[in-house]
Amino acid sequence: MAGIMKLGTSGHSWLLTGVAGDALTKGLASLIGGAVLVAFVAASGGLILQAAWWRPLAVAASVASIVLIVAMWDGLPTSPAIAALAFDAVVLVALVIARWPSEDMIGTWPQRVPERRLTVDDSCRRRATKRISMHPPQASTSAIRRCGHWPDR
Numbered sequence: 001m002a003g004i005m006k007l008g009t010s011g012h013s014w015l016l017t018g019v020a021g022d023a024l025t026k027g028l029a030s031l032i033g034g035a036v037l038v039a040f041v042a043a044s045g046g047l048i049l050q051a052a053w054w055r056p057l058a059v060a061a062s063v064a065s066i067v068l069i070v071a072m073w074d075g076l077p078t079s080p081a082i083a084a085l086a087f088d089a090v091v092l093v094a095l096v097i098a099r100w101p102s103e104d105m106i107g108t109w110p111q112r113v114p115e116r117r118l119t120v121d122d123s124c125r126r127r128a129t130k131r132i133s134m135h136p137p138q139a140s141t142s143a144i145r146r147c148g149h150w151p152d153r
Helices: 021-046 055-069 078-097 120-134 134-146
Strands: none
Touching: 021 055, 055 078
16 A cells, blocks of 8 residues: 555554554554644644634644554654654643743734624615715715615715
């Protein structure tokens, strides 16, 4: 299987191999590992773009990475597994416990303000304003009749 992640010498999982077998365990670990990688890259892009969703995505990716490493501990080389756990721990401590970096430090893109729903009076006022600007003498009297007031400019 060419696309499967190399998990050291065995790819054995103390949790999954007995239930699912080696081939399915390696495939599942590869799929989850790829998803974790994509989530970390997306969270990094969200941080660069100053999007509001990057922080929860990074936390979820760290938690998924820890679960994968713990489940696959028997099949992973120890040194890279410990380094990955340390990275995940730093991410979780920084984002969840220390709440670093703050939004003030990195900022966020301006949140999209929901558009105000138009009332009948607002839509009448907008149409009347448009008509008055297009045909001032005729539209002004019809705008007053329909809306009951002069439209705002």
